[in-house]
């Protein structure tokens with residue numbers, strides 16, 4: 130897994146401008162504030178960035194001094210930057226970092242190490258919840274269900290449930306999430322295109338508890354553009370992963386994000402204009418025309434749900450996992466030799482060495498290559514087990530019976 134090498138990235142965003150910082154006019158300018166198109170010094174960049182977050186927190190009365198505030202870290206730049214800034218702006222509040230190890234092979238454990246180091250250096254207590262150990266399944270297992278192409282959506286429902294469960298366990302009052310301006314706008318537009326107006330009305334910077342036993346959810350980065358978070362993280366050497374989750378796919382929201390970036394070239398205020406139209410015009414209109422959703426408690430897990438059958442989306446997804454009797458995706462050499470005894474000759478062993486570039490090729494090419502093994506169990510070895518595993522997941526999504534053999 131590649132991590133952002135801050136030293137390398139720094140060279141890319143930091144320039145040797147031949148003039149002084151446009152804000153303090155004392156230090157040399159070395160970085161541009163993307164949304165403002167002005168070049169400033171490091172100190173002024175940080176002040177500008179942190180002040181906007183502070184203003185958002187104060188405007189929406191997000192945090193009270195006695196609150197216990199939880200930040201769920203994903204290992205990505207947004208949640209880590211959020212924790213870093215909260216600690217800097219409010220050194221005296223009760224901060225709690227949380228990491229959920231989702232059991233995604235060759236991914237989750239590395240993120241856990243990264244997050245552990247980060248919290249240790251930042252001196253923020255970290256709570257780790259290991260999903261496979263605690264609940265007996267991995268997010269990878271959804272590859273055996275009809276969620277195989279949209280594992281992210283299954284994962285989202287599981288995480289929402291865990292956020293709420295862990296918040297109660299740790300007696301948090303507030304959960305702060307790293308949703309930023311680009312997230313908010315792209316999700317709003319996506320919901321708009323789907324006609325899900327009630328969903329839009331729920332996208333607020335501060336969401337009070339919906340039920341007595343729930344926590345408040347806040348988004349302190351609500352008005353911060355994504356690019357500015359990236360720059361801040363690199364500038365302040367905040368460690369974050371630069372390795373895509375193997376289950377990540379292109380969602381409509383991601384496509385809208387790309388579109389917005391293009392529009393921004395012509396109008397750099399476009400995101401703020403859209404945010405303002407949504408929050409000041411559309412959301413009040415929606416609220417005055419729609420009835421609130423009827424919420425009840427899930428009969429299986431006790432968390433809130435708007436589902437009529439009173440079974441929440443997390444529990445419905447768990448039911449799918451319970452129906453799978455064989456969740457094998459990866460075997461050691463010994464396990465493999467044992468496994469094939471029951472398969473007669475209906476299997477094939479493929480060495481991927483020299484063919485690993487297929488991973489970056491189109492789905493069509495991948496399908497064509499494996500076509501003749503369609504009905505067989507396909508066992509894969511690669512130069513690194515991680516690569517074999519990525520092939521396994523890709524092939525499973527295409528309905529091949531693939532397995533990775535751990536050679537190292």
Ligand SMILES: [Zn+2]
Pocket residue numbers: 150151152153154155156169170171172173174
């Ligand atoms: Zn300055």
Ligand SMILES: [Zn+2]
Pocket residue numbers: 427428429430431432440441442443444445
């Ligand atoms: Zn449930």
